[in-house]
Amino acid sequence: MEKGNRQVVVSTLQFACTDNVPTNLATAESCSLETLSTLKLAQRAKFIKNNW
Known part of the structure; x- marks a missing residue:
C-alpha cells in the first residue's frame, strides 16, 4: 500500500463510522x-x- 493511499482508507473509515454511529x-x-x-x-x- 502506498503512503498516499492510506489517507484515503482512513478518511473512508472515518466517514463510515461517523455516518453510521448516530443511526445505530x-x-x-x-x-x-x-x-x-x-x-x-x-x-x-x-x-x-497506526505506525504503517
Whole structure:
C-alpha cells in the first residue's frame, strides 16, 4: 500500500463510522448496556495509532 493511499482508507473509515454511529444508537433501556459498551469502545478506538 502506498503512503498516499492510506489517507484515503482512513478518511473512508472515518466517514463510515461517523455516518453510521448516530443511526445505530439504540435508546431502548434493554439496549443500554450494549450501546454504552459500543460508545466506550469507540472512545478507546480514537487513541489507536497506526505506525504503517
